[in-house]
Amino acid sequence: MVHDFKFHGSPRAGMLLVELMLSRCPSQMASALLPVPMYPERAKERGFNQAQWLAERLGDRLDLPVMQAHCIKHLPSQRSLNRRERQQNLAGAFMVDTEMPAHVTIIDDVVTTGATGHALATVLLEQGAKRVDIWAAARTPLQKS
Structure with missing residues (x-):
């Protein structure tokens, strides 16, 4: 279902x-x-930003505002990267140009290592948020070592 939504833009999924x-x-x-946020070229390629789509519908249902951040770095796909590579890949990737409320929830479709949420949360905290949570539709199973 997540794959159908993310890569085929299925509104039903x-x-x-x-x-x-x-x-x-x-x-x-x-x-x-x-x-x-998604780098603008990637969003054009995919046709939409799945996290934005989810956030807008959740915001409507919960009567919550949907704030914006920007991805300012063209990132290679994260799918094949490990945690350390993802963290390096995401350094300096996000920007927020407005002050954040005290408590913000990041919306994403899938959390794999948490590196994206961590990088974005760091920026939100720098912009005034006191607490940042992440809420995702799915979580990639943890690898057993």
Whole structure:
């Protein structure tokens, strides 16, 4: 379902993901949602930003504003990278040009290592947020060592 949504833009799969996310709302909801931004060229290639799509629908359903960040670095695909490579890849990738509310929830479709959420949360904290959570539709299973 996640693959169908992410790579084929299926609104049906997307709405099912929204419903699943709403069935597991965070116990303390933030005052704003912030989707993981996508580099503009990548969004054009894919046709949409799946995190933005999810955040807009969640924001509508929860009556929460959807804030914006920008991806200012063309990132290679994260899919084949390990945690350290992802962290290096994401250094300096995000920018926020507005002050953040005290509590922000990052919205993403899939969390794999958490590197994207960590890099974005660091920027949000620098812009005034006191607490940053991440809420995703799916989590890649952890690798057993």
